[in-house]
Amino acid sequence: MEGHLFSAALSGSFLASCLLFAAVGRALREPYMDEVFHLPQAQRFCQGHFTEWDPMITTLPGLYLLSVGVVKPAGWLLGWPEQVVCSIGALRFVNLLFSAGNFYLLHLLLCRTQPRHKASSGIQRVLCTVALAAFPPLYFFNFLYYTDVGSVFFTLFSYLMCLYGNHKTAALLGAGAVLFRQTNVVWVAFCAGSVCAPKLAEAWQAELRVRPAGGGPLQRGWALARFLGIFLGRREQLWALLPALWPYALLLLLFSAFVLLNGGVAVGDRDSHEACLHLPQLFYFCSFTLLFSCPHLATPSRLRAFLGWARRRRALFLLLTVACMLLVWRFTYAHKYLLADNRHYTFYVWRRLLQRHPAVKYLLAPAYVFAGWAILDSLRAKSIFWTLTFLVCLLAATVPQRLLEFRYFILPYLIYRLNVPLPPTARLVCELAAHTAVNALTFYVFLNKPFRWPDSPDLQRFMW
Numbered sequence: 001m002e003g004h005l006f007s008a009a010l011s012g013s014f015l016a017s018c019l020l021f022a023a024v025g026r027a028l029r030e031p032y033m034d035e036v037f038h039l040p041q042a043q044r045f046c047q048g049h050f051t052e053w054d055p056m057i058t059t060l061p062g063l064y065l066l067s068v069g070v071v072k073p074a075g076w077l078l079g080w081p082e083q084v085v086c087s088i089g090a091l092r093f094v095n096l097l098f099s100a101g102n103f104y105l106l107h108l109l110l111c112r113t114q115p116r117h118k119a120s121s122g123i124q125r126v127l128c129t130v131a132l133a134a135f136p137p138l139y140f141f142n143f144l145y146y147t148d149v150g151s152v153f154f155t156l157f158s159y160l161m162c163l164y165g166n167h168k169t170a171a172l173l174g175a176g177a178v179l180f181r182q183t184n185v186v187w188v189a190f191c192a193g194s195v196c197a198p199k200l201a202e203a204w205q206a207e208l209r210v211r212p213a214g215g216g217p218l219q220r221g222w223a224l225a226r227f228l229g230i231f232l233g234r235r236e237q238l239w240a241l242l243p244a245l246w247p248y249a250l251l252l253l254l255f256s257a258f259v260l261l262n263g264g265v266a267v268g269d270r271d272s273h274e275a276c277l278h279l280p281q282l283f284y285f286c287s288f289t290l291l292f293s294c295p296h297l298a299t300p301s302r303l304r305a306f307l308g309w310a311r312r313r314r315a316l317f318l319l320l321t322v323a324c325m326l327l328v329w330r331f332t333y334a335h336k337y338l339l340a341d342n343r344h345y346t347f348y349v350w351r352r353l354l355q356r357h358p359a360v361k362y363l364l365a366p367a368y369v370f371a372g373w374a375i376l377d378s379l380r381a382k383s384i385f386w387t388l389t390f391l392v393c394l395l396a397a398t399v400p401q402r403l404l405e406f407r408y409f410i411l412p413y414l415i416y417r418l419n420v421p422l423p424p425t426a427r428l429v430c431e432l433a434a435h436t437a438v439n440a441l442t443f444y445v446f447l448n449k450p451f452r453w454p455d456s457p458d459l460q461r462f463m464w
Contacts, residue, residue: 002122006107009130014100017142020443021096024143025089027447032461033343035145039088042067042145046086058266058273062154062179063147067094091145098149099142103133105156109418112163127428132417134435135292137406137464140442148407151180155187155411162191171247178255182265185255186397187411192248193389196241201383203231224384272337275400279331281408283324285398286371287364288409289416295427295434296420297374305377306370317369324365332361335403343460346404378420390415406464 031039037057042064044052071094075085084090107129114125133139141148154177161170174188207227231237259265266273290297310317338350354361379387394412401408423431442464450459 002126005123005126006129009126010100010103013103013130013133017096017099021093021143023447024443025092028144029088031088032144033463035088038063038145038147039091042091043086046071053268055268057268058270059147059181060179060267062176063145063150065179066150067091070094070097088145092143095142095145095149098153099133099139101153102138102149102156103129105153105160106132106414106418109156109160109163110422112160113418114422121422124422124425124428127425127432128417128422131428131432131435132414134432134439135410135414136435136438136442138410138414139435139439140446140464141407147180148410151177151184152411152414154180155184156414158188159191159415162194165244167191167195167244168247171251174248175251175254178251182255182267183397183408184411185252186393187415188248188251188255189396190389190393190415192245192252193393194386195244195248197383197385197389199237199241200228200231200385203227203237204385272335274402276333276402277331278333278399278402279327281398281401281404282395283328283364283368283371284404285394285409285412286368286375288406289375289413290367290371292413293378293417293431295430296423297371297378302374302377306373309373320369321365324368325362328361328365333402338404343462344405345462345464346406350404375416379416381421382419386419390419 037054041054041057041061044050045061045064045068071085071090074080074090075082080090107125110125110128114121138148138152154173158170158173158177161167161173170191171188174184174191177184177187204224204227211223264270265275334350338344338346341347354364376387379390382390390412397412398408422428446461446463450461452458453460
């Protein structure tokens with residue numbers, strides 16, 4: 001039954017996406033936004049000009065190389081003329097194919113991460129797959145020629161192979177993900193960490209049986225740090241992990257060499273993509289996750305549990321709230337793109353919420369604490385080492401980014417959702433309905449409510 005439901009869901013979703021793709025293609029006959037850089041670059045590669053490179057492009061050429069590898073053979077087989085093979089529509093359709101692949105990968109990952117312990121779990125997995133495939137910040141870019149959809153495809157594929165224990169293939173796919181977006185190297189490291197996490201958890205349980213940790217958070221934290229130091233100092237433990245970890249380690253070494261030779265992570269336009277310590281990005285991600293997982297995280301039972309935790313641990317709650325305020329005060333940055341480009345939703349989040357009054361960004365600190373607590377509470381079924389690995393990779397993927405951009409949160413959000421227990425069917429239906437409504441509204445505004453800037457004759461459109 002699950003297989004039939006999944007096949008129907010995939011077919012129906014792809015058909016609906018094709019119809020929407022046609023509507024977007026009719027409205028956007030010219031490159032839009034970052035497509036102004038990506039589409040001409042792919043067309044140069046289509047024509048065999050592999051040495052020509054736009055210095056404004058910051059990512060490696062994975063999207064363009066794979067697009068040529070798809071559209072060129074298709075053109076030869078179907079007899080398309082050259083202007084059709086390298087057309088805007090053909091190149092955009094590559095991302096629509098990636099979206100179908102992401103749908104399939106999400107289901108395979110859910111089958112791997114969620115045990116088959118209930119009669120309804122098959123239906124829940126299919127519903128969760130559809131909801132995640134319709135995740136609005138990702139679904140929108142299925143129809144434009146951006147790197148996001150292919151980046152998600154290769155990262156999820158790498159994670160799936162890691163879970164299956166095929167680590168060489170996982171590292172190879174991770175290299176493909178890095179070719180789409182360099183920051184995906186963080187999720188290669190996450191795969192390596194997820195290999196180590198079960199071994200560490202097993203050794204930690206054995207350690208606790210011999211030497212129980214103290215009852216307080218500080219005592220447990222100190223015991224955990226001491227255990228990690230002892231574990232990493234045991235050569236035999238590291239040698240046992242080496243057969244699984246060496247492919248990831250090799251890729252990380254190659255990426256480090258690339259960064260040294262390139263003089264940074266970004267390939268071009270480095271002035272606009274300088275790394276910084278933008279710690280509030282973690283708070284923005286927690287708020288983003290709370291918003292899109294609201295049916296699962298903001299439940300009455302979880303709210304009551306949080307209030308009980310805050311009452312029992314008033315000092316810790318106040319300390320975390322004050323720490324959030326201090327980090328917001330000291331480490332908040334506003335990128336020039338965020339301040340100037342009114343086509344993105346983040347422009348309005350920043351101006352109408354975070355900058356509505358100087359005190360707003362500080363008054364949101366308790367909400368940040370709740371969002372972080374809810375995320376950690378939903379991950380209780382995972383081992384402490386898996387959670388630590390995820391948190392470290394989340395910090396590495398988001399905090400160095402000066403620009404507040406929802407697209408940077410797509411991969412950590414998907415990996416988080418794939419690893420939390422499946423919510424009840426009713427909540428999944430609510431989530432899917434909310435995603436569908438947001439997507440419908442987004443595309444309605446994008447296609448039917450264009451506007452013009454005073455100094456430009458081109459039509460502008462609102463987007464993620």
